[in-house]
Amino acid sequence: xxxxxxxxxxxxxxxxxxxxxxxxxxxxxxxxxxxxxxxxxxxxxxxxxxxxxxxxxxxxxxxxxxxxxxxxxxxxxxxxxxxxxxxxxxxxxxxxxxxxxxxxxxxxxxxxxxxxxxxxxxxxxxxxxxxxxxxxxxxxxxxxxxxxxxxxxxxxxxxxxxxxxxxxxxxxxxxxxxxxxxxxxxxxxxxxxxxxxxxxxxxxxxxxxxxxxxxxxx
Numbered sequence: 001x002x003x004x005x006x007x008x009x010x011x012x013x014x015x016x017x018x019x020x021x022x023x024x025x026x027x028x029x030x031x032x033x034x035x036x037x038x039x040x041x042x043x044x045x046x047x048x049x050x051x052x053x054x055x056x057x058x059x060x061x062x063x064x065x066x067x068x069x070x071x072x073x074x075x076x077x078x079x080x081x082x083x084x085x086x087x088x089x090x091x092x093x094x095x096x097x098x099x100x101x102x103x104x105x106x107x108x109x110x111x112x113x114x115x116x117x118x119x120x121x122x123x124x125x126x127x128x129x130x131x132x133x134x135x136x137x138x139x140x141x142x143x144x145x146x147x148x149x150x151x152x153x154x155x156x157x158x159x160x161x162x163x164x165x166x167x168x169x170x171x172x173x174x175x176x177x178x179x180x181x182x183x184x185x186x187x188x189x190x191x192x193x194x195x196x197x198x199x200x201x202x203x204x205x206x207x208x209x210x211x212x213x214x215x216x217x218x
Contacts (some may be wrong), residue, residue: 003154008058008059009052009058009059009060010058010059010061010172010173011061011063011081012060012061012062012063012085012169013065013084013085014062014063014064014065014084014085014086014087014088014134014168015064015065015066015081015084015086015087015088016065016067016087016088016089016090017067017077017081017087017088017089017102017105018064018091018098018102018105019091019092019095019097019098020099021092021095021098022090022091022092022095022098022102022124022126023125024066024067024080024088024094025066025126026155026156026159027090027124027155028047028049028064028066029051029155030155030158030161031051031161031162031165032049032064034158036156036158040125042183047065048064048065048066049064049068050062050063050064051064051165053165053169054165055166055169055170055173057070058173059109060168060172060173062165062169065080065081065084067080067081072121077108078112081109081112081117081178082114083114084114084117085117085118086117086118086119086168086171087107087109087117087118087119087120087163088119088121088122088168089105089109089119089120089148090102090122090124090126091122091123091124091134092125092134093124093126093133093134093136093152094125094128094131094132094133094134095133096133096134099123099138100120103142106119106121106146106148107187110146118149118165118168118171119148119149120149120151120164120168121143121148121149121150121151122150122151122152122153122164122186123138123144123150123151123152123153123154124152124155124156125153125155125156126157126159126160127154127156127159138169139152148159148201149167149171151163151164151167191217
């Protein structure tokens, strides 16, 4: 089902930040392609995707930068988060060090980014509850204290993956201008709200390894 011809569209740069192995690339792949790959190569520098998501009569075209998690690429990150309308900071709920790293990314965004940027905190690999090491209440409290919105996600099972992008789109559209119609494909539907999605990956990408130490990743 296509979006209404009268849909207004707004381009929004979105960046994903987080430690290597947290699953940033897997989240993007699930959102854009509806796919999950158990093991992926690490992103080199950054990978670019675009995806169109419509909420009611307005549409956001996400221009998504999936950044590399390795420390040697850290100096490149400001090129991608500078001017971003939204950011998703990702950590692995089974890896406390990745949560510590996520906090550093939040601090960096707060210090150098745009104060109007919508920032989401994603606790990824939520299907691995038996090996959880970062408690949900700890992450919720941190998010509330730092003005973030928080969801736990699983790229493997698709838990909350579309929802986190949907929530970002809603927040971006609140009181912000839009332009030009864009069609999309219905992904799912909520009461009184229409969510539509159309994919466009515009550059070849090298995606990030989802797991660490050779373990299966989610």
